[in-house]
Amino acid sequence: MIISIQSGHFCAKERTPSPGRRSKYSGQSVRPLPVRILTVGKRRSPGVQLLVEEYKEKLKHYCSVEDVQIRSNPKNTSHLVYQHLTDGFIPFNMYHLISCFSDKFSSCILIQCSNVKAQIEGEDMVAMQNIRSEDWVILLDEHGSDIGSEQMADLVGDAGNTGSSTIAFCIGGPYGHGQQLRHRANVTIKLSSLVLNHQIALLVLLEQLYRAWTIIKGQKYHH
Ligand SMILES: C[S@@+](CC[C@H](N)C(=O)[O-])C[C@H]1O[C@@H](n2cnc3c(N)ncnc32)[C@H](O)[C@@H]1O
Structure with a gap:
């Protein structure tokens, strides 16, 4: 077994995960809330759609994923x-x-x-129509809290303990989210310090959700 030091943690390159690479829910039983992802944007490219389907298929083993597209229309x-x-x-x-x-x-x-203001407000209104009172709303925003993959697993686990029936992730349009959605959000996170196109943000989110579930289940995907 090769031992190396990564980010201040001793970490075995083989099976044993370093404590710093774990979520508080690793190996715990987590209530798998259904996920609804709202994405505001123009028509999705076929290549992106293929990857979306691929990750939805992978996530099926852990939770259901509803993919809601809201068309931005200036x-x-x-x-x-x-x-x-x-x-x-x-x-x-x-x-x-x-x-x-x-x-x-x-x-x-x-x-x-x-x-632009009217466009944001219009998109905000449609997004709010797709949010239910019992949803746990996680906003994706370039100015949100910085989280790692283990904290994403914590978010998924925490959401299961809130009494909510669904986790609703929201990806904004070209000018970002409106005020109603910002007030409604339970948590606001960023996926990167870079600004991402809404389609790329969706793919990163799906991959991180998959990664989060493998962390919770202690599976070998996250090293
Ligand atoms: C093109 S971006 C909009 C950028 C815009 N300047 C803003 O203020 O939000 C479209 C959407 O992708 C998501 N997004 C883009 N970059 C992100 C990041 N680094 N972290 C989390 N979400 C991001 C957000 O939901 C954002 O509303």
């Missing part, structure tokens, strides 16, 4: 604005320019704008 919140060429520009914290048509015979340009 066109629903867009409007046309005539802007005189000599006028100042619309502040970009409020408006996101989708397209711009200029007419050489006029001194105006027609700007199609989407109100």
